Amino acid sequence: MAGKEANTASSKGKKKEVKKETGLGLSFKKDENFGEWYSEVVVHGEMIEYYDISGCYILRPWAMSIWEVMQTFFDAEIKKMKIKNCYFPLFVSSGVLEREKDHIEGFAPEVAWVTKSGESELEMPIAIRPTSETVMSREFLWQEGHTSFATKEEADAEVLDILELYRRIYEEFLAVPVIKGKKSEHEKFAGGLYTTTVEAFVPNTGRGVQGATSHCLGQNFAKMFEINFENEKGEKAMVWQNSWAYTTRTIGVMIMVHGDDKGLVLPPKVASIQVIVIPVPYKDADTKGIFDACAATVKSLNESGIRAEADFSDNYSPGWKYSHWEMKGVPLRIEIGPKDYAKNQVRAVRRDNATKHDIPMADLVERVKDMLDNIQQSLFDVAKQKRDACIQVVHTWEEFVEALSQKKMILAPWCDDEFFCTIGEYLGECKGQLRNYDRTRIVKLYLNLSKVCYKSLQLEGRFLFCTLCFASGKPAKKWTYWGRSY
Amino acid sequence: MAGKEANTASSKGKKKEVKKETGLGLSFKKDENFGEWYSEVVVHGEMIEYYDISGCYILRPWAMSIWEVMQTFFDAEIKKMKIKNCYFPLFVSSGVLEREKDHIEGFAPEVAWVTKSGESELEMPIAIRPTSETVMSREFLWQEGHTSFATKEEADAEVLDILELYRRIYEEFLAVPVIKGKKSEHEKFAGGLYTTTVEAFVPNTGRGVQGATSHCLGQNFAKMFEINFENEKGEKAMVWQNSWAYTTRTIGVMIMVHGDDKGLVLPPKVASIQVIVIPVPYKDADTKGIFDACAATVKSLNESGIRAEADFSDNYSPGWKYSHWEMKGVPLRIEIGPKDYAKNQVRAVRRDNATKHDIPMADLVERVKDMLDNIQQSLFDVAKQKRDACIQVVHTWEEFVEALSQKKMILAPWCDDEFFCTIGEYLGECKGQLRNYDRTRIVKLYLNLSKVCYKSLQLEGRFLFCTLCFASGKPAKKWTYWGRSY
Numbered sequence: 013m014a015g016k017e018a019n020t021a022s023s024k025g026k027k028k029e030v031k032k033e034t035g036l037g038l039s040f041k042k043d044e045n046f047g048e049w050y051s052e053v054v055v056h057g058e059m060i061e062y063y064d065i066s067g068c069y070i071l072r073p074w075a076m077s078i079w080e081v082m083q084t085f086f087d088a089e090i091k092k093m094k095i096k097n098c099y100f101p102l103f104v105s106s107g108v109l110e111r112e113k114d115h116i117e118g119f120a121p122e123v124a125w126v127t128k129s130g131e132s133e134l135e136m137p138i139a140i141r142p143t144s145e146t147v148m149s150r151e152f153l154w155q156e157g158h159t160s161f162a163t164k165e166e167a168d169a170e171v172l173d174i175l176e177l178y179r180r181i182y183e184e185f186l187a188v189p190v191i192k193g194k195k196s197e198h199e200k201f202a203g204g205l206y207t208t209t210v211e212a213f214v215p216n217t218g219r220g221v222q223g224a225t226s227h228c229l230g231q232n233f234a235k236m237f238e239i240n241f242e243n244e245k246g247e248k249a250m251v252w253q254n255s256w257a258y259t260t261r262t263i264g265v266m267i268m269v270h271g272d273d274k275g276l277v278l279p280p281k282v283a284s285i286q287v288i289v290i291p292v293p294y295k296d297a298d299t300k301g302i303f304d305a306c307a308a309t310v311k312s313l314n315e316s317g318i319r320a321e322a323d324f325s326d327n328y329s330p331g332w333k334y335s336h337w338e339m340k341g342v343p344l345r346i347e348i349g350p351k352d353y354a355k356n357q358v359r360a361v362r363r364d365n366a367t368k369h370d371i372p373m374a375d376l377v378e379r380v381k382d383m384l385d386n387i388q389q390s391l392f393d394v395a396k397q398k399r400d401a402c403i404q405v406v407h408t409w410e411e412f413v414e415a416l417s418q419k420k421m422i423l424a425p426w427c428d429d430e431f432f433c434t435i436g437e438y439l440g441e442c443k444g445q446l447r448n449y450d451r452t453r454i455v456k457l458y459l460n461l462s463k464v465c466y467k468s469l470q471l472e473g474r475f476l477f478c479t480l481c482f483a484s485g486k487p488a489k490k491w492t493y494w495g496r497s498y
Numbered sequence: 499m500a501g502k503e504a505n506t507a508s509s510k511g512k513k514k515e516v517k518k519e520t521g522l523g524l525s526f527k528k529d530e531n532f533g534e535w536y537s538e539v540v541v542h543g544e545m546i547e548y549y550d551i552s553g554c555y556i557l558r559p560w561a562m563s564i565w566e567v568m569q570t571f572f573d574a575e576i577k578k579m580k581i582k583n584c585y586f587p588l589f590v591s592s593g594v595l596e597r598e599k600d601h602i603e604g605f606a607p608e609v610a611w612v613t614k615s616g617e618s619e620l621e622m623p624i625a626i627r628p629t630s631e632t633v634m635s636r637e638f639l640w641q642e643g644h645t646s647f648a649t650k651e652e653a654d655a656e657v658l659d660i661l662e663l664y665r666r667i668y669e670e671f672l673a674v675p676v677i678k679g680k681k682s683e684h685e686k687f688a689g690g691l692y693t694t695t696v697e698a699f700v701p702n703t704g705r706g707v708q709g710a711t712s713h714c715l716g717q718n719f720a721k722m723f724e725i726n727f728e729n730e731k732g733e734k735a736m737v738w739q740n741s742w743a744y745t746t747r748t749i750g751v752m753i754m755v756h757g758d759d760k761g762l763v764l765p766p767k768v769a770s771i772q773v774i775v776i777p778v779p780y781k782d783a784d785t786k787g788i789f790d791a792c793a794a795t796v797k798s799l800n801e802s803g804i805r806a807e808a809d810f811s812d813n814y815s816p817g818w819k820y821s822h823w824e825m826k827g828v829p830l831r832i833e834i835g836p837k838d839y840a841k842n843q844v845r846a847v848r849r850d851n852a853t854k855h856d857i858p859m860a861d862l863v864e865r866v867k868d869m870l871d872n873i874q875q876s877l878f879d880v881a882k883q884k885r886d887a888c889i890q891v892v893h894t895w896e897e898f899v900e901a902l903s904q905k906k907m908i909l910a911p912w913c914d915d916e917f918f919c920t921i922g923e924y925l926g927e928c929k930g931q932l933r934n935y936d937r938t939r940i941v942k943l944y945l946n947l948s949k950v951c952y953k954s955l956q957l958e959g960r961f962l963f964c965t966l967c968f969a970s971g972k973p974a975k976k977w978t979y980w981g982r983s984y
Contacts, residue, residue, distance in 0.1 A: 063587050064591050064593070064594065065587065065589045065590075065591055065624055068587035068588070068589055069587065070584065070585065070586055070587065071584055071585035072584050073582035073583060073584050076582070076583045076584045076585055077582065077583070079585075080583065096559035096562070096563065096770075097559060097562045097563070097566065098556065098557055098558050098559050098562045099556065099557035099562055099565075099639060100556055101549050101551065101554035101555065101556065101637055102554070102588075102626075102637055103551045103554055103637070104551075105550050105551055107550070108550065122615055122616055123615070123616055124612045124614075124615055125612060125613065125614035125615070126610045126611060126612050126613075126626070127611065127612075127613045127614060128610075128611035128613060128623070129608060129609070129610055129611070130608050130609055130611075137614070138551055140588075140612070140626075151587055151588055151589070153585060242813060246813065284582075326730075327728055327732065
């Protein structure tokens, strides 16, 4: 525990301590052992610290600051939409929880029950307020929105407005490409009318990740709980409800998509340090001059709104510092050595592609700004290229099976037969050769005339009305994405 | 529960519903039945909603927005100080909790223990992470800060920097006067070196309220958990730690200090609606013209950064609306009736003192800005006047007893004898006539040469070195505030 406390303490910027035990390399490679690589990079990159309770972890400042960037953006946007924040208690009584029985069935086995206060048994146990995604063994931060409207049209419009904000969080901030879509009946939010989603994809594992969901709940809950309002005619009417959420999973997806064998790679927009400045003194060189130049560089960058810091610690070599800040994924490193100092320039090294650039001091701010913009865009472009390379259009069951085994994200025409809603079991029971997949939850989301879908149709050169379902052979109703998921 | 859900639903601005059941008046008066008045005003003012678990309640948007204003201010300030946010898990294992045994003794009887996950008993119970102020039967939001420093001097300086931010939250935002001071040894944070505090006072009840605390923890925890760093000489050294916190109690204190028999009174700086505009149509008048003037008024105010809204609901009379928004404490009401419309002016009514002001449309923004500033200042001034009127300087035990019975906040010279640290028991055991107070925790904080203290010394016309302790008669060491507290 001492280590944990020490980390907490080191969250104060003023302290000089550098964690020696961090280690400078990763023992696992992203392409070879993705799971172990991920567990290592989140700890060595100082994003989280594991905890002695399963599923719980400490979000360290390096990760928390990313969450805060998204929170600030999203909160300002929903406030423009006149949505207001409130706080609900941590606890919920068993009586109230039971009333939502149908709704909670799925996660009831994992609800955490408080039964004791100090040494006394409680008369009635109380639960830690769960949601459809909360299971006791996984704690995460999330944004949770609930809204209600007089008409379905208003509710429908808001579902998509929020979905667009989620897309922006992934694509504009985290530089992670996502596909907007609608979930199948089988995978929608239980009790809701329909569920929309932004879906990310991790090429290394060939798995889709549900990025964030925006649900129209319809009037089911309004009926159940008599949520009425007085309409313009003075009559009692039932509200239309939406709910929507995203979680710290966003940060996990970002790490999986951009990280490499040197550690984290953070998009500039969410990096709490965008530029790390490192002095590279040499024996006889003017060390003070170099240090002053570093301080001046940080000052200029800060003054123009760039989040820059210098690493002046004298316990570590420049090389150690390079590795340390690469592990933490800082988008741009600036080195100032004797030659740079003499030429009144700095050397900038991009984290995403390791390219090196000499920048005259006179052009510093402008060039760094450009480079950060370029890194942000480039991370997205590269990720999109990799993701797109994994998308495969299939028309037959055989193509589908083959594509799945090649970790593809599959786009296929589908009959939307309810039978296939349980395709997971279907694969296991009816197709012996697919046993590998039978315990894997299969993600499917289908797009109605969305851009991606339309483009795929164009590429295929034929239209939906003359297309058959890849699985049943019946006329297809929708183009649908399929794949393994987390 | 239907009601609760409905309120949640109504947190979306677009909906027209007005809670009819809110009721327009309060059944209790602040001066006559303070406790009942408070419980009623927080519910009728739509700040909180009680919950079916003791000590838990829902923070509705009207209260949450006040918390957010303080959060935004405080977060920006501590970020300037290079303090970073992180997130710790909800749960803590019993093993870890035991390690902090000495520290948790005080609240151990009230720790909430999770013993069941779904239907299964956990192998080891886990606790909901407590703090020295967290008891399971009271849930509140709080800001919690932990920092560490290389030297005591840096830690000392930060304790006071944070305390000053807490003073600003109370005085500049909530318009509540507080006294900065240092807690006695007996009342300091257990295990810490010393505790500083901002203390508020509620004249109606004659009780002090601990507003927020900023502690220097010294090196105790650093020793216990081996929290070390490498100093400039490359040696291992122990950190100096601080911790500090404020809670949603701030909002409660604000309500107690400013509220009146018509409901809440919100300082403009924290009010999510600063100006409510109400159309007052009359039979033959140009209703559309009046409504348009209201909309134009809101638009002008919004454009100049003032948080204004119009209440156009047609289910309620203007009189009903006046009472409704008075109950919610909106600082300024603007009425536009036929006469105002004809004269191209509006009528502004202040919530704090009920004065009415006719404002020509041409001067609208400027005058409203001035009035809001004036209301903010005036709320503080009036509260300070009332608080100061309750401060009484005493020199003898008899004066002390008398002042306490008159609900005063007592300033007295004190010998700082440890014996008096347990003055609560002392009063009960040794002074039969004071039995009324013996179960009351007595707040005492003493000021070393702070401004308030110095002023009091001046007022007294004599200096501490020739002053005797009010209780023991021994030479006094400190001027100390005493009083009953919550």
